[in-house]
Amino acid sequence: MRWITRERPKIDRIACPWLIRRFVDLEAEFIYVPAELVLQQAELLSAIPFDMPGVEYTHYNDECTFDYILKRHRIKDPALDRIATIVRGADTDRPDFAPQAAGLEAIFSGLAYNIGSDAELLSLGMIIYDGLYSWATHLFKKKHVQDGPVEQLLLQVYRQYLKREKGRKMPEWAENLKEMIQDQMDTNMTLSLQQASQELEINPAYLSREFSRYFDNLSFGDYMRKLRIDKAKLLIETTVHSLTEIAYLTGFSDQSHFNRIFKKHTGQSPSSYKKSLKK
Incomplete structure (x- = not known):
């Protein structure tokens, strides 16, 4: 199934594709376009619009699109509930929701600043949310784990970024x-x-x-x-x-x-x- 949303994703618009591809539709395809073209392209491409006003998959009250997907598809997983709180805090500028929210917002703001390709942002974001899921499943009670899976996944993201920068051609x-x-x-x-x-x-x-x-x-x-x-x-x-x-x-x-x-x-x-x- 195709899903479509606004371009230049950061938090919820990367968290939602990760959630969908990992727990709803393994073959899901995600498309990012300018906000004013989302509904038009959704109809043209038979895609499901998400994370924008006036569509089914969007924010409701204080909850993000990530929260709605969990409810809509009846996904029950304590780790995902923990991630939902972090995403909600990061996406709505409420770091008081979870201590990790500010860090998540900082990471994706930095990636969006450095990377111009939405597809590449999504690719790196999938790795980061995989790491966050490992933390939320196995490590959330621990204050710090030296060389744990989260650190290793973040190192993998960093190495990918360095590799991309090394191969960058001067425009x-x-x-x-x-x-x-x-x-x-x-x-x-x-x-x-x-x-x-x-x-x-x-x-x-x-x-x-x-x-x-x-x-x-x-x-x-x-x-x-x-x-x-x-x-x-x-x-x-x-x-x-x-x-x-x-x-x-x-x-x-x-x-x-x-x-x-x-x-x-x-x-x-x-x-x-x-x-x-x-x-």
């Missing part, structure tokens, strides 16, 4: 931005995030968020400052420009700002660095 916008920055090396390097986003025709918030993934784990500002200081060091080492001229050539608005940033990166003032080269 076209990042390649173009790298060329733009390289071109700036021959100017005074005043490229701003706003200018770059306009040139690349991408949202500045997206650029700011994604930049560090492809540029040495640095923010746009930190990366540009590092390049400017590297260029300043090169100019000090290889030219007869004054420090004031070098500050201008590397995009600093005034000498004091240049001195402060240079010292922060190198541990020396520009003048001290220049003197050290003569020794």
